[in-house]
Structures are given as C-alpha cells and as structure tokens.
Amino acid sequence: xxxxxxxxxxxxxxxxxxxxxxxxxxxxxxxxxxxxxxxxxxxxxxxxxxxxxxxxxxxxxxxxxxxx
Amino acid sequence: xxxxxxxxxxxxxxxxxxxxxxxxxxxxxxxxxxxxxxxxxxxxxxxxxxxxxxxxxxxxxxxxxxxxxxxxxxxxxxxxxxxxxxxxxxxxxxxxxxxxxxxxxxxxxxxxxxxxxxxxxxxxxxxxxxxxxxxxxxxxxxxxxxxxxxxxxxxxxxxxxxxxxxxxxxxxxxxxxxxxxxxxxxxxxxxxxxxxxxxxxxxxxxxxxxxxxxxxxxxxxxxxxxxxxxxxxxxxxxxxxxxxxxxxxxxxxxxxxxxxxxxxxxxxxxxxxxxxxxxxxxxxxxxxxxxxxxxxxxxxxxxxxxxxxxxxxxxxxxxxxxxxxxxxxxxxxxxxxxxxxxxxxxxxxxxxxxxxxxxxxxxxxxxxxxxxxxxxxxxxxxxxxxxxxxxxxxxxxxxxxxxxxxxxxxxxxxxxxxxxxxxxxxxxxxxxxxxxxxxxxxxxxxxxxxxxxxxxxxxxxxxxxxxxxxxxxxxxxxxxxxxxxxxxxxxxxxxxxxxxxxxxxxxx
Numbered sequence: 001x002x003x004x005x006x007x008x009x010x011x012x013x014x015x016x017x018x019x020x021x022x023x024x025x026x027x028x029x030x031x032x033x034x035x036x037x038x039x040x041x042x043x044x045x046x047x048x049x050x051x052x053x054x055x056x057x058x059x060x061x062x063x064x065x066x067x068x
Numbered sequence: 069x070x071x072x073x074x075x076x077x078x079x080x081x082x083x084x085x086x087x088x089x090x091x092x093x094x095x096x097x098x099x100x101x102x103x104x105x106x107x108x109x110x111x112x113x114x115x116x117x118x119x120x121x122x123x124x125x126x127x128x129x130x131x132x133x134x135x136x137x138x139x140x141x142x143x144x145x146x147x148x149x150x151x152x153x154x155x156x157x158x159x160x161x162x163x164x165x166x167x168x169x170x171x172x173x174x175x176x177x178x179x180x181x182x183x184x185x186x187x188x189x190x191x192x193x194x195x196x197x198x199x200x201x202x203x204x205x206x207x208x209x210x211x212x213x214x215x216x217x218x219x220x221x222x223x224x225x226x227x228x229x230x231x232x233x234x235x236x237x238x239x240x241x242x243x244x245x246x247x248x249x250x251x252x253x254x255x256x257x258x259x260x261x262x263x264x265x266x267x268x269x270x271x272x273x274x275x276x277x278x279x280x281x282x283x284x285x286x287x288x289x290x291x292x293x294x295x296x297x298x299x300x301x302x303x304x305x306x307x308x309x310x311x312x313x314x315x316x317x318x319x320x321x322x323x324x325x326x327x328x329x330x331x332x333x334x335x336x337x338x339x340x341x342x343x344x345x346x347x348x349x350x351x352x353x354x355x356x357x358x359x360x361x362x363x364x365x366x367x368x369x370x371x372x373x374x375x376x377x378x379x380x381x382x383x384x385x386x387x388x389x390x391x392x393x394x395x396x397x398x399x400x401x402x403x404x405x406x407x408x409x410x411x412x413x414x415x416x417x418x419x420x421x422x423x424x425x426x427x428x429x430x431x432x433x434x435x436x437x438x439x440x441x442x443x444x445x446x447x448x449x450x451x452x453x454x455x456x457x458x459x460x461x462x463x464x465x466x467x468x469x470x471x472x473x474x475x476x477x478x479x480x481x482x483x484x485x486x487x488x489x490x491x492x493x494x495x496x497x498x499x500x501x502x503x504x505x506x507x508x509x510x511x512x513x514x515x516x517x518x519x520x521x522x523x524x525x526x527x528x529x530x531x532x533x534x535x536x537x538x539x540x541x542x543x544x545x546x547x548x549x550x551x552x553x554x555x556x557x558x559x560x561x562x563x564x565x566x567x568x569x570x571x572x573x574x575x576x
Contacts, residue, residue, distance in 0.1 A: 006163050018312060021153050021315065022301070023147075024307055027301060027303055029299065036288065051157065056349050063342055065342070066338065
C-alpha cells in the first residue's frame with residue numbers, strides 16, 4: 001500500500017495524548033503553580049503541541065506525493 | 069453585541085474602504101470566458117498552498133471565534149486552553165480521509181461532499197440524504213453569521229445603519245463577489261480577510277490584556293474573585309462529558325464541514341494540500357490562545373455575565389478600549405466583519421454547489437449542461453443569501469451551543485466516509501441506515517433535553533449507533549462479487565503501489 005499519514009499507532013498515540021490534554025491527573029486542582037499558572041495548564045498545552053507536532057511529522061514523512 | 073460602541077463617521081469610511089476592497093478583489097478574481105461548474109465551485113482545482121491556507125483559515129475562524137470562543141474562555145477559565153487542540157484536531161482528523169479523498173476527487177471529478185458518497189455507494193438516495201443533512205446543519209450557522217454581521221455593522225456605524233439594513237447590505241456585497249468571482253472570488257477575498265482577522269485578533273488581545281493589567285494580574289485577580297476559573301475540571305465525569313467529548317465531537321464534526329471538504333478537492337497538488345495543512349496546525353496556538361486571554365481578561369473586567377450574555381464580553385471590552393484605542397477598535401470591528409464574511413461566503417458557495425449538483429442536477433434537470441449549472445449556482449447564491457436574511461432572528465441558545473448542534477449532525481457523515489475508504493464490504497443500505505439512525509439519535513436526545521448524557525454529548529451517541537449499524541448491516545449482507553470487484557477496482561486499487569502508474573495519471 002502507499003504510505004499515508006494515518007496509522008493505528010498514530011491514532012492510538014493521539015488518543016493517549018488526549019487524556020493528557022484534558023487534565024485528568026489534576027481534577028479539581030489549581031496547584032501547584034509555575035509562573036502564576038497551574039502546572040496542569042502547561043501539561044495540557046504541551047500535549048497539544050505534541051499532537052500538532054506528531055500530525056506535522058506524519059504529514060511530512062508519510063504522505064506520498066504522486067503528482068509533485 | 070456592539071450596539072454600545074460610539075464611533076465617528078471615519079468608521080463608516082473605513083467600513084466602505086474594506087467593502088470596496090472585497091468587491092475589487094472579487095472582480096479581479098473572476099475568470100474570463102465560459103465557466104464550468106468545476107471552475108465556478110472549485111476554481112478548476114488549481115488552488116495553491118498559500119491561498120489554500122488562507123482560505124482554510126479564514127473559513128474556519130468565523131464571528132464565533134470573536135464572540136462564542138471568547139465567551140467560552142469567559143465562562144470556563146483556564147481550561148479553555150483546550151481551544152487550541154479543539155481547532156488543531158480538525159486537521160488531525162482530516163488526515164484520516166484527506167489523502168485518499170483527494171486522489172479520488174481528482175480521478176472522479178467530485179464537486180460536493182455528496183459526490184463521494186453517491187459514487188462510492190452508487191446511490192442517488194444517499195446523495196440526497198447527505199445533501200439534506202448538510203444543508204440542515206449549515207443553514208442555522210449562516211443565520212448566526214448574518215445576525216453577527218448586523219451587530220457588527222450597527223457597531224461600526226454607531227447605529228447610522230440599522231440592524232436589518234446592515235445585514236442586507238453585507239449580503240448584497242457578498243452576493244456580488246461570490247456570483248462574479250465564484251471560487252476564486254471567495255478564496256481571494258478569504259486571503260485578504262484572513263490576514264485582517266488574524267491581525268484584529270492579535271491586536272485586540274494585546275489591548276485587552278493591557279487593560280486588564282497583564283496575564284499575571286489577571287490570574288492573581290481571578291484567584292481572588294473567581295478561583296474556579298483556574299481549577300481543572302472537578303471530576304472525571306465532568307472532564308469527560310464536558311471536555312473530552314467536546315474535543316472528539318469538534319474534531320470530527322468540523323472536519324466534515326462541506327466547505328472544508330471542498331478545500332481538499334480544490335488543492336492544485338498533494339504538496340499544496342500538505343503545506344496548507346502544516347500551516348493550519350500552527351495557527352490555533354496563536355488564535356486559540358487569544359480567545360482564552362480575551363475571555364480571562366473579560367472575567368476580570370466584567371464579572372457576572374451569564375449564559376448567552378457572556379458571548380457579548382468581547383463587545384464590552386471593545387467599548388472599554390474605545391477611548392484610548394479608537395482606531396484599533398475600528399480595525400478590530402472590520403476584522404470581525406472579515407471573519408464573518410469569509411466564513412459566510414465560503415458556506416454560501418458550498419451550499420450553492422450542493423443545491424446545484426446534488427439537488428438541481430440530480431433531481432430537477434439531470435441533462436443540464438455546464439453553462440446552465442454554472443448559472444444555476446449563481447442564482448442559488450442569491451436565493452440562499454435572501455433566505456438567510458429573511459430567516460435571521462435572535463438566537464435563544466448561546467452561539468457555542470448552536471455550533472455544537474451543527475457539528476453533532478455533521479459528524480454522522482464520518483462513519484460512511486471512513487468505512488467507504490478503508491472497508492470494502494460496507495454496503496449502501498448499511499450507510500443509509502447508519503446515517504439516518506445516528507441523526508435520529510442526535511435529534512431525539514436534543515429535543516428530549518439531553519444534549520449531554522452521562523459521559524458524552526448527543527453527537528457521540530449518535531456516532532456510535534451510526535457506526536454500529538453501518539458495520540452490523542454490512543456484515544449481515546451477503547457480499548456481491550460484482551459490486552466488490554467494482555469497489556476494489558475504483559476505490560482501493562489507486563492506493564496500491566503496483567498502481568503507481570495509474571496514480572500518476574491524475575496529474576492531468
């Protein structure tokens with residue numbers, strides 16, 4: 001088959017990252033803080049970055065361009 | 069929402085300049101000579117990466133980004149950092165179907181989303197079901213945009229133009245540049261409007277944050293007056309039902325927007341599509357964060373707004389900024405108008421293509437030629453805009469709630485799309501039954517007052533039922549060798565390496 005950006009491992013990783021994006025590990029918490037903001041905020045942001053970076057990597061490396 | 073602003077006649081001049089610019093761009097973009105429906109609705113499938121990115125961006129960020137999204141930040145606080153993945157996941161979700169759908173759309177000349185369903189499953193009934201579901205989902209969205217337009221115009225002209233005349237005036241301007249320029253008119257104006265709305269959002273965020281005393285002061289103040297806005301969801305059930313469910317529903321539902329699917333069809337090359345997708349993955353980190361910062365600042369400066377009232381916090385903040393940042397407020401209002409018009413014009417053109425291809429050409433005039441269909445497309449643009457203007461009334465739900473209902477219906481088109489691309493055995497009866505059952509579940513839950521139940525939103529329950537029906541009914545049917553052979557040859561063979569030569573032929 002031709003290479004495509006989606007794969008079972010990709011979707012599994014995105015699904016796992018979604019559980020970091022939504023701060024399940026800090027339910028009802030606003031502490032600890034770092035630079036005024038709760039740590040869960042930074043973790044959620046980092047997971048969002050990870051999903052975007054992973055998607056970008058799959059697009060660049062695994063989406064064949066037959067017509068270019 | 070912007071009725072509280074008091075602007076001078078210069079604002080009307082700026083508004084006039086902005087609208088003139090969109091009309092000029094629309095006229096410059098028009099094609100000379102005869103237009104086929106493919107030219108009119110998809111620009112001849114020659115849209116390059118830069119324009120494709122700007123039209124995707126301008127279409128994705130509507131007036132809702134300024135009002136609905138900032139309202140979400142106001143009501144929910146820091147957890148609205150999820151605005152970033154909520155927008156970014158749309159592209160991630162599209163990776164599940166865009167590579168194959170793009171190739172098929174080039175080989176098989178798709179114009180509308182329903183073209184794929186009708187072709188893959190060989191069913192006119194399915195085409196009509198997809199078309200009707202899309203129209204029903206998108207029409208209220210246009211009404212919201214029209215209402216937001218009226219408010220923006222009233223604000224920009226300080227009431228010199230009344231609400232309804234503002235809506236009609238903008239509808240006429242859009243009708244002209246869509247009818248004259250078709251796809252090119254829409255995407256070129258989108259590029260202009262996309263830049264404008266981005267600068268407006270960034271400028272508004274900088275000013276609002278400055279008025280609120282900076283991020284540190286905002287967080288410290290919220291810690292005292294509304295600490296709940298800095299707290300993660302209280303328990304696993306609310307985290308799932310309120311947020312995880314929302315992320316999944318939004319990613320799938322927004323990915324199925326007809327105008328978003330048509331932007332995949334319209335890309336000049338796979339490379340252009342890939343580059344525009346890459347850029348789209350970055351944008352949410354700027355604009356999503358802006359909506360959070362504006363919402364948090366609003367919670368400090370205007371606490372106590374409830375329900376749909378909180379969707380107006382952005383307008384209140386603009387009114388606050390008027391004394392010291394007059395020109396910026398005028399510019400931001402033009403940016404709001406740009407966001408509304410770019411989304412509306414893309415949706416109107418998309419709906420026009422659906423009426424023309426899926427309804428008029430399929431049911432009313434099956435033998436109509438290209439010229440007649442292109443003309444019909446122009447006529448439908450005017451009819452749709454007229455209906456939207458006539459039907460625009462004040463919404464009873466919040467802007468965000470109406471958006472949710474729309475995407476929950478649209479996501480019912482996702483299972484048959486994915487199954488059709490990756491599972492040979494999917495049958496026509498199965499997907500028709502799946503879509504109808506899924507949409508019925510969503511409709512019944514919303515009507516019965518259960519937009520969310522237990523862990524998930526109605527859309528996800530409909531989606532699960534839809535998927536189960538599609539799979540079970542397909543498995544229950546005896547495979548038809550002839551039908552399987554056709555599906556293999558036309559929808560799966562292009563994605564095998566041995567068919568490389570065939571695939572290269574889509575260049576032409």
